Amino acid sequence: MPTPKKVKRLGRPAAEAIFERFHEIEPEPKGELAYVNxxxxxxxxxxxxxxxxxxxxxxxxxxxxxxxxxxxxxxxxxxxxxxxxxxxxxxxxxxxxxxxxxxxxxxxxxxxxxxxxxxxxxxxxxxxxxxxxxxxxWFKQPTIAVDTHLFRVGNRTGLAPGKTPLEVETALHKIVPDRFMLHAHHWLILHGRYICKARTPECWRCPIAQWCLYEPKTPLPAKPGS
The missing domain is CATH 1.10.340.30 (Hypothetical protein; domain 2)
Known part of the structure; x- marks a missing residue:
């Protein structure tokens, strides 16, 4: 994983608001891998x-x-x-x-x-x-699995800045409200996969943009011919 740029760290009120918003949008997020047991x-x-x-x-x-x-x-x-x-x-x-x-x-x-x-x-x-x-x-433990998407979101937003996956994981355990911990990594991974993308984050449709510390925010792309 590339070394992230240094960003400021969000406070607990902002983190609380972010996960409240994620919960409002998708109360029970699921991983996308198929399995039977x-x-x-x-x-x-x-x-x-x-x-x-x-x-x-x-x-x-x-x-x-x-x-x-x-x-x-x-x-x-x-x-x-x-x-x-x-x-x-x-x-x-x-x-x-x-x-x-x-x-x-x-x-x-x-x-x-x-x-x-x-x-x-x-x-x-x-x-x-x-x-x-x-x-x-499977075991419903409040763990956080840091993949490339979550690593990027943790650093880019200011939720959990860290130079290594373990640093990001540790930082998230400190700031994510307990009631949201079970689903935290699913929300963040899906957010990184579909909205906070690596090359061009889609800030114009991001549900947590008002709290995110990433700058400059990516504007809505211009329509062809405009």
């Missing part, structure tokens, strides 16, 4: 690194039909997993990780996805961000 959620998140959710969903549609469990994935084998996910970037390495984590789930966790961070991060291909997503979505 805790295991397929874990696999989908592992596969989503440096790939789009839409691309992962397309690749896993059949994979999760034929291997919706650790045992099924191990039976499929690395080559079989590769065949199903070859449209995803870095698919060979990801296939190896999915096979290995499936083996470990069978050997160490009775085939169940653990609900503890340390155990999740011990699995092949699972880092802090992946663990946070699984803990949040």
């Amino acid at each position: 805790a295991f397929t959620l874990l696999v989908a998140v592992v596969l989503s690194a440096q790939a789009t959710d839409a691309g992962v969903n397309k690749a896993t549609r059949r994979l999760f039909e034929i291997a919706p469990s650790p045992a099924g994935m191990v039976a499929l084998g690395v080559a079989g997993i590769e065949k199903e996910i070859r449209t995803i970037g870095l698919y060979r390495n990801k296939a190896k990780n999915v096979f290995a984590l499936s083996q470990q789930l069978l050997e160490r966790h009775g085939g169940e996805v653990p609900g503890e961070r340390e155990a999740l991060e011990a699995l092949p291909g699972v880092g802090r961000k992946t663990a946070n997503v699984v803990l949040n979505i």
